[in-house]
Amino acid sequence: MPEMSGYSFPNDIHVTWSLMIVMYPYITGFVAGAFIVTSLYHVFGRQEFKPVARLAMATSFCFLAIATMPLLNHLGHPERGVFVVITPNFASAMAGFGLLYSFYLIVLTLEVWFVYRKEIIETARRSRGLKRFVYAALALGTYDTSPEALAIDHKAVRLLCAIGLPSACMLHGYVGFIFGAIKANPWWSTPLMPVIFLLSAAVSGIGLLIVLYQAICKFRRAPIEAPTVTAMARWLWFFLILTATLETLEVIMLAYEKSESWQVVGKLLGGPLSFSFWSLQMILGSLIPFILLFIVVVMNRFLHDRIRNTLTMIASLLLLVQVFSMRWNIVIGGQLLSKSFRGWRGGYTPALFDREGVLVALGLLVLPFVLLFIFNRVLPIYSATAAEEEHDQEPSGPASSEAAPAGGIK
Amino acid sequence: MKDDAIPSQFPVEPGDPTRRNFLKLSSGAVVLFMGGAAVAAGEQTATGAPAEAAAIPPVPVVPVPKPARTEGEALEAYNWEEHRYAYLIDTAKCIGCGSCVRACKKENDVPDEFFRTWVERYLVSAEQSYVDSPNGGLEGFQPAHVAFVPTKAFFVPKMCNHCRETPCIQVCPVGASYRTKEGAILVDGDHCIGCGYCVQACPYGSRFINEHIHTADKCTWCYHRITKGLKPACVSVCPTGTRQFGDMHNETDPVRVAIEHERVTTLQPHHLTEPQCYYLALDKEVR
Numbered sequence: 001m002p003e004m005s006g007y008s009f010p011n012d013i014h015v016t017w018s019l020m021i022v023m024y025p026y027i028t029g030f031v032a033g034a035f036i037v038t039s040l041y042h043v044f045g046r047q048e049f050k051p052v053a054r055l056a057m058a059t060s061f062c063f064l065a066i067a068t069m070p071l072l073n074h075l076g077h078p079e080r081g082v083f084v085v086i087t088p089n090f091a092s093a094m095a096g097f098g099l100l101y102s103f104y105l106i107v108l109t110l111e112v113w114f115v116y117r118k119e120i121i122e123t124a125r126r127s128r129g130l131k132r133f134v135y136a137a138l139a140l141g142t143y144d145t146s147p148e149a150l151a152i153d154h155k156a157v158r159l160l161c162a163i164g165l166p167s168a169c170m171l172h173g174y175v176g177f178i179f180g181a182i183k184a185n186p187w188w189s190t191p192l193m194p195v196i197f198l199l200s201a202a203v204s205g206i207g208l209l210i211v212l213y214q215a216i217c218k219f220r221r222a223p224i225e226a227p228t229v230t231a232m233a234r235w236l237w238f239f240l241i242l243t244a245t246l247e248t249l250e251v252i253m254l255a256y257e258k259s260e261s262w263q264v265v266g267k268l269l270g271g272p273l274s275f276s277f278w279s280l281q282m283i284l285g286s287l288i289p290f291i292l293l294f295i296v297v298v299m300n301r302f303l304h305d306r307i308r309n310t311l312t313m314i315a316s317l318l319l320l321v322q323v324f325s326m327r328w329n330i331v332i333g334g335q336l337l338s339k340s341f342r343g344w345r346g347g348y349t350p351a352l353f354d355r356e357g358v359l360v361a362l363g364l365l366v367l368p369f370v371l372l373f374i375f376n377r378v379l380p381i382y383s384a385t386a387a388e389e390e391h392d393q394e395p396s397g398p399a400s401s402e403a404a405p406a407g408g409i410k
Numbered sequence: 411m412k413d414d415a416i417p418s419q420f421p422v423e424p425g426d427p428t429r430r431n432f433l434k435l436s437s438g439a440v441v442l443f444m445g446g447a448a449v450a451a452g453e454q455t456a457t458g459a460p461a462e463a464a465a466i467p468p469v470p471v472v473p474v475p476k477p478a479r480t481e482g483e484a485l486e487a488y489n490w491e492e493h494r495y496a497y498l499i500d501t502a503k504c505i506g507c508g509s510c511v512r513a514c515k516k517e518n519d520v521p522d523e524f525f526r527t528w529v530e531r532y533l534v535s536a537e538q539s540y541v542d543s544p545n546g547g548l549e550g551f552q553p554a555h556v557a558f559v560p561t562k563a564f565f566v567p568k569m570c571n572h573c574r575e576t577p578c579i580q581v582c583p584v585g586a587s588y589r590t591k592e593g594a595i596l597v598d599g600d601h602c603i604g605c606g607y608c609v610q611a612c613p614y615g616s617r618f619i620n621e622h623i624h625t626a627d628k629c630t631w632c633y634h635r636i637t638k639g640l641k642p643a644c645v646s647v648c649p650t651g652t653r654q655f656g657d658m659h660n661e662t663d664p665v666r667v668a669i670e671h672e673r674v675t676t677l678q679p680h681h682l683t684e685p686q687c688y689y690l691a692l693d694k695e696v697r
Binding site: 003005007009010011012013016017074075076077080081083084087088089091092093094095097178181182183184185335338339340341342 | 523524525528530538539540541542543545546568577579580581582583584585586601602603604605606607609610611612613614615616617618619623624625681697
């Protein structure tokens with residue numbers, strides 16, 4: 001193994017994959033993670049997730065809508081991006097993107113439609129003029145809201161969700177695969193990579209929903225359901241344990257094995273990644289949320305609602321940082337060392353105003369929430385009718401009976 | 411003008427007289443080459459991507475015109491199925507003059523900050539090693555001062571290894587990277603989307619994103635020259651015979667003879683990429 005003497009291959013001067021390629025797995029992570037939450041209700045029938053099921057579906061949808069943007073923004077020739085779909089080289093992991101993305105988009109769109117079908121029709125009936133026309137168009141020509149038709153809707157949602165769950169996992173696992181299958185890069189090349197990506201997607205998705213749910217409840221002045229927060233905290237804790245364990249095991253395994261990879265990974269973790277990996281990802285992002293959620297999970301009975309909400313909120317926010325730093329450490333960290341393994345590249349600090357810079361990345365993070373706001377205006381996430389409808393379909397649990405809010409956000 | 415109608419595989423600066431002249435000289439070969447590219451794309455279609463045929467219109471293989479200025483050898487009709495090229499680098503002969511790097515830059519219009527080929531200098535003792543490649547070895551090498559006593563020192567030219575099992579072709583999502591029948595790994599600059607996946611996948615640092623044309627760029631073995639019977643520019647200018655280019659289909663070719671009879675190795679053989687650049691007298695320090 002070559003010693004570090006400062007020599008980089010002459011072409012290894014830039015970090016080729018920029019902040020945009022950090023943003024992409026971060027965004028698709030929310031897509032997959034939020035979908036897991038919605039599946040917990042629709043497929044696995046966990047009643048305590050009912051108050052967030054629609055929110056999770058809408059969140060997944062809005063993040064999916066912009067998922068291609070960071071990629072297109074990164075391409076040297078964005079106008080040729082469509083070649084990935086029309087002339088795919090199926091030997092390439094990246095060529096699967098078009099298929100996975102479009103399949104999941106179709107499944108999710110259908111699911112949204114079936115979930116909202118009754119409300120779309122009712123809104124169309126209630127409205128006049130342009131609004132009536134728009135909602136009538138959204139109803140796609142069927143106005144059947146008989147109990148039989150609604151039962152079919154319900155089955156369709158369950159089926160679509162059951163198909164959507166593996167597709168969401170594939171869509172995100174494949175991102176891990178893209179990195180994990182690069183044998184030229186010891187920090188990336190591990191079969192664990194897709195698994196770690198997937199688990200951290202679940203973490204970021206549940207974390208985001210805890211934050212969103214509490215924020216929206218505050219905004220609507222609606223009560224925050226304790227069973228929902230508790231359940232989300234439990235699942236978040238579970239996925240955090242899995243993801244942090246695998247992330248740690250990967251490093252320990254390499255170090256113990258003293259493999260060739262460790263020569264590189266050790267240099268990275270002891271050098272340019274020492275802060276973002278150990279301090280951010282492992283301690284601030286994993287250990288502290290682990291302890292906070294531990295308190296919530298183990299001492300749940302003794303916690304006041306407010307304490308529980310605050311603890312899960314802080315843990316979720318920290319986990320959002322953890323997952324971002326994990327993406328950063330993988331994507332950027334993996335490119336910091338020259339393939340000569342003797343020297344570093346020139347480092348990477350994203351510019352503020354660059355095409356692939358910080359402002360654009362922030363914009364990409366804000367955009368899904370703008371979409372979510374619009375989504376909510378068109379198809380209200382929390383509405384009285386929705387709760388009633390669900391009431392008809394599902395045996396009402398403790399969460400669902402209280403879930404009917406006084407009024408939707410208008 | 412016919413010359414102007416040629417689809418440009420290589421970046422062409424409009425104001426660059428050398429490139430313009432060169433293109434005029436080699437118009438026939440370039441047209442033929444693009445035909446080759448289309449055939450390669452078509453082949454891939456048969457194996458797995460039916461949509462590809464529709465997207466890449468077949469470029470007709472135009473018969474090579476006979477420019478008056480070329481050598482007699484180049485006048486023969488070129489058949490890419492009759493060749494399989496290999497490259498041989500005898501590191502013991504390299505003097506680090508950097509002629510190859512300069513020739514490559516000129517011949518292929520390589521951007522200033524990147525290299526299709528470069529030369530590394532190694533100063534090695536039993537305990538320590540020092541490696542550098544100032545500006546890719548473009549201006550040769552100034553004396554190096556190291557804090558240990560080197561017991562051996564040598565130069566190693568590097569370039570794309572034109573691997574037979576190359577990860578760069580495998581990972582290209584649109585099939586813009588491909589292998590010609592002769593074994594050269596090329597990039598279709600009109601099809602590359604500039605995603606950079608191939609740059610990540612190459613273990614040798616041979617690829618880069620050309621920041622002028624925003625596509626992947628790499629050594630082509632001077633495909634425009636070898637299809638006319640010429641040697642790659644780096645081989646032509648090498649004053650010591652360090653760099654040799656030959657045809658494995660020719661039993662008497664010195665490169666084939668050397669690969670068959672000498673003890674050759676390749677860079678990073680553990681990656682199993684089967685490089686077609688072979689090295690003589692390669693030190694363990696070289697990666």
